[in-house]
Each structure stands twice: as C-alpha cells, then as structure tokens.
C-alpha cells in the first residue's frame with residue numbers, strides 16, 4: 396500500500412491528543428481570530444474515516460475524480476484525507492483564476508463528483524461547470540443545489556471501521572492544476588508515489604519533524620503537515636490574496652501557538668518584511684513559487700532569530716522540490732544576480748537528477764545526452780526524480796511538449812520520464828543551479844537571446860523602481876527588447892524622463908543589457924492570482940506592442 400493518509404491512523408495511535416489543526420473560528424472584539432476551532436489527530440483520523448465511508452455510500456470510491464472547492468478549514472482537511480483514504484482522486488483548481496480558464500479546467504478534468512462551498516455550487520449551476528459530476532456535496536448547512544451536505548455524509552458513515560484503500564504507487568492520487576501564469580492551467584497527474592516521495596523529500600530537505608507547529612499560508616502545503624505529524628495553524632487571511640494579508644493577525648497566531656515554521660509565497664514574505672516586527676521562535680521559513688527579492692530576504696533574516704533558516708525551494712506543480720537554497724547563501728549571490736547572473740536556486744535535492752538541455756520550443760520524444768549543453772551555458776532545466784510527474788490530464792499536446800522518454804540503459808529496465816521545466820537556467824562551476832526565467836518569456840533579438848531573470852534584477856536596483864519586466868516585440872529572432880517599468884509607490888510620474896535616462900545608464904554598464912533601447916512606464920503590472928508575484932509578461936508584451 397502507498398498512501399499519504401496511512402500516517403493518520405499511526406499518529407492517532409501514537410499522539411491522539413496532539414492538535415493536527417487550529418483554525419481561526421470566531422473573531423474577538425479586538426478584531427483578532429479566537430482560534431476556537433481545533434482538530435486533534437484522533438478526531439482527524441476518526442472523522443475522515445466516517446466521511447470516507449459516507450462518501451462510498453454515495454458512490455465516491457477508489458478512482459472517482461472529485462472536484463474539491465472548499466476553503467482552508469477543518470472540512471477541507473477532513474475531506475482531502477477522506478478522499479485519499481478512499482483512493483478517490485481529488486481535483487484542485489484555483490478558484491481565483493480567469494473564469495473561462497476555470498471552466499475549461501473543470502471540463503477537462505471530467506469530474507464524476509463535485510464537493511464545494513455553497514458559492515461554488517451556485518457557480519457550478521449558473522456557469523455550467525463540471526456538468527459530468529453526478530454526485531454533488533455541499534459544505535453548507537442545507538443541501539441546496541446539491542445532493543447532500545458534508546455533515547450528512549459524515550453522519551451516514553459514523554462508526555465506520557478504519558478506511559484505507561490499498562492504493563498502489565502508480566495509482567492516480569490527485570489532479571492538481573498549475574497556476575497558469577503562462578496560459579490555461581494544466582492538470583498535473585499526481586500518483587500516490589509522488590506524494591509519498593514529496594513528503595519524504597520536504598521533511599528531509601528542511602529537517603521538519605513531528606511535533607513542529609506550522610503556519611502554512613499556502614493551502615496545498617498545509618496538507619503535508621498531518622502526514623509529517625506537524626500541527627497546522629491555519630492563518631486568518633484570504634489564502635488567495637497573500638499580498639493583502641494583515642501582518643498583525645499572523646503575528647498574533649505565531650505568538651499564541653509558538654509557531655516555529657512558516658510557509659508562504661514571496662508576496663507574503665514581503666508583507667512580513669515591510670511590517671518589520673521580529674519573529675521570535677520561528678526556526679524555519681520557506682518561501683516558494685517565484686523568486687524572493689533580495690531586500691525581502693535580507694529584511695526577513697534580520698527579523699528572524701540568528702539560528703533560523705530561510706529556505707527558498709525551486710520547483711513547480713509538476714515536480715517539487717527540485718532544488719533548494721538557504722537565505723545566507725542566497726544573500727551571498729545577490730551581487731551576481733544584480734549584475735545579470737540570474738537567481739541562484741541552489742543545489743538539486745537528492746535524489747533528483749537535474750540536467751540542462753538546448754533550448755527548443757518543440758517536443759522531444761526521446762532523451763539523448765547530446766541534448767545537454769556544457770556547464771555554464773543557459774538552456775532549459777529538466778528534472779527526473781521520485782516527485783517528477785509524468786503527464787497532464789487530458790492535455791496530450793502539452794504532455795508531449797513537457798516530457799521526454801529516457802530508456803534506462805538496459806533494454807529490460809524500461810524507461811523513465813524526464814520533465815522539462817519550461818524554465819531556462821544553468822549550472823555554475825560549484826554545481827549550483829541558476830534560474831534565468833521562463834522559456835516562453837525569453838526575448839530573441841538579432842543579437843541573441845535575453846532572459847528575464849538576467850535582465851530585470853539589473854534594473855530593479857534603482858530605488859524609485861518597484862519592478863521591471865522584459866518583453867519582446869516582433870517575430871522571434873528579430874525581436875525588439877522592451878523594458879516595462881513599474882515605479883515604486885509614491886514616486887510621481889513626472890520624474891519618469893529622469894528615471895528613464897538613469898535606467899538607460901544602468902543598462903549601458905552591462906554588455907547583455909546595453910542593447911535595450913526602449914523603456915515603457917506601466918502603472919501596475921498584471922500578476923498571477925496564486926502567488927501575486929509572477930508578472931503577466933504575455934499581457935505586458937501585448938500592451939507594449941500597442942504602446943510602442
């Protein structure tokens with residue numbers, strides 16, 4: 396058997412009263428959450444058994460694809476573990492993405508069941524989502540627009556014996572959609588062996604052990620906590636808008652429950668860094684999903700205890716973690732990043748094999764070592780390891796573009812699947828990986844290619860600039876490079892002519908940026924919904940083409 400839910404009955408035996416999850420619950424007069432809702436390991440195990448048994452009575456069983464649209468809450472965790480126990484296949488899509496894209500994702504997943512909050516059920520009916528779903532369950536109080544409430548499902552399964560499907564390593568465990576920063580999100584097929592390996596690799600890479608107290612501000616990651624025996628404190632914030640989180644509320648939860656590890660997107664780190672209040676007791680911070688700006692890393696390290704670690708893993712929904720770097724080493728690479736080296740994302744997490752191949756937008760059917768570029772040369776980052784997923788659900792064309800079959804040498808040993816990250820980067824002489832941007836965001840000028848993460852940090856050092864984005868206009872190979880610029884908050888647009896000439900001077904000081912001749916001021920960059928950090932360069936490129 397291979398199933399991450401197998402840890403629950405074990406923890407329920409070993410530490411029944413340990414709190415698996417604390418949730419904000421009601422709000423006090425001071426505006427802070429009371430955290431009056433909690434779930435022990437015993438309850439999480441017993442209640443997810445009851446829900447799994449209740450779901451089986453309604454036809455949600457091993458292999459049933461089930462859309463889950465429930466906010467981080469006790470229900471979400473109970474439900475997810477019930478589905479894993481049942482061997483059913485939860486489908487997770489970010490509800491905040493573009494409406495048309497969301498509908499496409501839900502249709503593509505061909506779900507057989509749909510479990511959601513009342514608002515999601517309403518949207519399902521009105522917008523015609525997931526019409527294939529024949530079982531609908533709501534987390535609301537009444538079975539409105541649904542066949543049953545989750546509470547009813549749990550009551551139906553009350554008293555059930557231990558539920559744990561005998562899932563095999565290769566069985567599909569979940570379909571998780573990417574955040575869609577470069578197009579319509581793709582449904583990544585996770586097998587049980589991927590989750591099991593991911594938990595082992597994350598636990599090992601960051602030294603996470605049972606008994607730790609975590610504040611996971613990025614919902615999917617909270618699911619790993621119960622599997623590691625960690626207590627999750629669910630933050631009092633809108634998980635889809637980390638940039639708008641109230642730092643006071645986060646600090647309150649950290650102090651009250653002795654939170655010792657924190658997980659969040661770079662946008663959330665920026666909120667805490669700006670707030671500037673020390674974070675005593677926090678031993679480990681992990682920030683993933685996009686590069687963390689150097690000033691945020693520096694500020695966070697000042698706020699954390701001297702022996703705390705600040706990790707930034709590099710990876711993607713399709714494969715996580717790929718590489719990791721700790722804040723001290725990251726800070727030491729800042730000068731190189733600001734002169735155009737890219738962002739150092741550290742060393743490959745064992746046992747991943749990371750190799751760099753020649754850049755191409757075409758599918759590559761079979762692996763050949765001749766695809767690899769020499770050390771130091773920028774190419775596409777590929778990875779193969781225990782968490783490397785092998786396909787997208789119902790998106791064969793995308794699967795072909797992202798996967799390479801590699802024979803294992805011996806004729807009988809079969810083959811393994813190499814994932815192409817769609818990112819460009821290189822290895823330095825010390826074996827560290829440097830991220831240079833998304834492959835699809837590269838700008839191909841007559842003078843050669845330019846990579847976003849080698850260009851933007853050079854200009855971002857200007858203290859009146861909030862961020863910049865490199866885009867290309869015209870046909871590949873003949874593109875004109877344009878640097879879009881968002882000014883720092885409070886900087887008057889009348890200063891733009893001066894700032895522009897200063898940026899030109901900065902560019903002229905580096906050979907690779909000297910050829911950038913066009914600078915366009917943009918009021919506010921479009922960013923992705925999940926991390927509030929990835930710049931929508933496709934949209935900016937269209938805007939730049941119109942404005943230029």
Ligand SMILES: Nc1ncnc2c1ncn2[C@@H]1O[C@H](COP(=O)(O)OP(=O)(O)OP(=O)(O)O)[C@@H](O)[C@H]1O
Pocket residue numbers: 573574575576577578579580581683684685686687707708709710711712713738740816817818830832833929
């Ligand atoms: N530590 C990091 N530093 C820099 N970039 C990172 C880091 N971690 C992740 N990324 C970026 O995030 C990407 C993975 O993001 P995710 O899986 O959420 O989907 P997405 O790439 O945003 O969406 P889509 O593939 O649909 O466009 C990586 O390929 C990389 O470009």
